Amino acid sequence: MVALGGNAMTGPGESVRADHQIAAVEAAAEQIAALANDGHQVLISHGNGPQVGNILAKNDLAAYVLTPVPLDWCVANTQGSIGFILLNALDRALARRRVDMRPAVVVTRALVEADDPAFDNPTKPIGRYVDEATAERLSHFGQVLREIEPGRFRRVVPSPEPREILDAPAIDALLKAGLLVVAGGGGGIPVTRDAEGVLHGAEAVIDKDLASVLLARQLGADALVLATNVDNAWINWGKDDAAPLGEVGLDEIRRHEADGQFGAGSMGPKVAAIRRFVEDGGPMGIITALDKIGDALEGNAGTVLRG
Numbered sequence: 001m002v003a004l005g006g007n008a009m010t011g012p013g014e015s016v017r018a019d020h021q022i023a024a025v026e027a028a029a030e031q032i033a034a035l036a037n038d039g040h041q042v043l044i045s046h047g048n049g050p051q052v053g054n055i056l057a058k059n060d061l062a063a064y065v066l067t068p069v070p071l072d073w074c075v076a077n078t079q080g081s082i083g084f085i086l087l088n089a090l091d092r093a094l095a096r097r098r099v100d101m102r103p104a105v106v107v108t109r110a111l112v113e114a115d116d117p118a119f120d121n122p123t124k125p126i127g128r129y130v131d132e133a134t135a136e137r138l139s140h141f142g143q144v145l146r147e148i149e150p151g152r153f154r155r156v157v158p159s160p161e162p163r164e165i166l167d168a169p170a171i172d173a174l175l176k177a178g179l180l181v182v183a184g185g186g187g188g189i190p191v192t193r194d195a196e197g198v199l200h201g202a203e204a205v206i207d208k209d210l211a212s213v214l215l216a217r218q219l220g221a222d223a224l225v226l227a228t229n230v231d232n233a234w235i236n237w238g239k240d241d242a243a244p245l246g247e248v249g250l251d252e253i254r255r256h257e258a259d260g261q262f263g264a265g266s267m268g269p270k271v272a273a274i275r276r277f278v279e280d281g282g283p284m285g286i287i288t289a290l291d292k293i294g295d296a297l298e299g300n301a302g303t304v305l306r307g
């Protein structure tokens with residue numbers, strides 16, 4: 001399973017212009033097609049932060065004219081739009097290599113608990129930065145905004161723990177049929193289940209890496225690869241003795257986490273994700289750059305965690 005970071009879906013400066021997104025996705029598709037050409041069965045998940053931010057900005061600008069799109073719909077919209085350009089790009093990349101495989105996209109829901117504490121304590125920043133006056137105006141629409149930097153505010157929303165990827169059986173069936181599957185986009189569409197068993201969308205966003213861990217575990221993936229914009233996780237970052245992490249075991253990665261080696265807003269969540277995957281019985285968790293995935297699967301690149 002390969003989880004594509006947001007940088008793989010956007011242009012320079014996280015540009016979400018359509019042509020920039022298409023160019024970025026086409027570059028990512030070439031790397032995925034190379035994996036398929038090497039004989040790997042591939043499942044792809046992806047981020048959607050900049051794309052959701054784009055929808056939210058449109059919400060804000062049109063709020064006095066149109067009903068804002070709720071967050072669960074935002075995630076669903078991005079699963080469709082990113083999935084569409086991924087399908088086109090993968091079709092081309094696979095055909096160029098004469099790989100007899102078709103891609104498919106699954107609209108994917110992630111079950112969260114309605115009483116998850118995150119709903120009472122929104123902490124996940126999303127969308128654009130705004131000034132204080134704009135933040136005050138947006139708060140009248142029920143948004144929670146916090147000052148992230150002096151004079152710069154962002155909306156914060158709940159980010160509950162995913163408990164089950166509800167559409168895993170459909171994803172599994174497509175994989176067994178030989179398709180290259182894109183699923184779990186943006187961490188999945190958050191849904192809760194009421195007392196009667198009925199599912200409802202939730203105003204929240206789910207961490208893409210945690211959802212990828214859950215989906216990889218449900219499907220019994222041999223490896224979970226978090227593709228990012230650096231070749232490795234590092235220790236002692238910014239110091240004279242900074243060093244990239246290569247192949248490590250659980251005890252070592254836990255020790256580095258306890259020492260605070262990985263930033264909470266950068267590499268920390270990714271390291272925690274591959275650790276959780278391996279702790280839950282996954283054979284191998286990897287953090288590396290998109291163009292190094294093939295080498296990392298062979299143990300020759302990236303940060304590779306084994307149990």
